[in-house]
Amino acid sequence: MKSNLDSLARTTQPTIPSPYLGARVFAMRFTSTPRGARLARRLVGVRLDEWGVPYGTGAHEAVVLIAAELTANAVRHGHIPGRDFHLRLCVTAEPRPTARVEVSDTRAERVPPRPGALPAPGLADGGRGLLLVAGLAARWDWHARPQGPGKTVWAEYEIPGSPPG
Template sequence: MNTEVQSLPQLPPSTSMFAVQLSYTPRGARLARRIAVQQRADWGILHATATSHAVAIVTSELAANAITHGRTPGRDFRLALRLLPEVIRVEVTDTRPDRLPCARTTPAAAATSGRGLLLVGAYAEHWGYTVNDQFTKTVWADLTRRPHGQPV
């Protein structure tokens, strides 16, 4: 299931969390993916599983969208990962709350962009965004934690 919702669901207080600020550059997007992959490994989520793959893909897409659509010169974006009992939440906070994400219909076959949120929706149980204040918004996705060893 991959419903799009617009408010950030409340989290239990015992959530494990990791967060980092990254630059609005292609390098920042690459680092976001690498950091997310390392963090899921630190949490004991095995490599080459459905959950591991989903964390990598969704982090890449949300970071790329922040760099492409959420950039403000001189500011960074924030990657946060939260480990919950049944899901891993990937959050990317950027500095353009005036540019809200929208999942488009399938782009033309020859289009070179426009598929990122379609991928996020395919991998996520739920995804959405929250406008935090006049300066930031957070786009988030909840990825179901699969049993250890379930291959991609």
């Protein structure tokens, strides 16, 4: 099996056509490991900066944190040996500037709670990732993957200020 990390030279993918007007899209599969999640987070940061959401801004940090939490959850809770997770980042300018992060894994039986049904934060060592996502995102949810087993967890962050790009 070929590793996604071996194909780093091909990470400069062209913008993929999107149904959203003026959208920029980055999509890539990553190994379902902490290293894969870390690489996904870094590439989200690079893409956002390239698309006009610069490093050091609140919007950049929020979207990168959302991506970090969703990819970490895919590795921790959605991992199936030999299967990758898929990340898709879409930044739209219309009708308002929005960044959408989608992370898909192949584990169908472990699903997150629906928005509004998250447990209250306690003193546990873990379990706060989706609470962070819910606090930052304008909307988030999950759905079954249309092709194959698994689920996609997504979150949308409304970017304040002028449209990116």
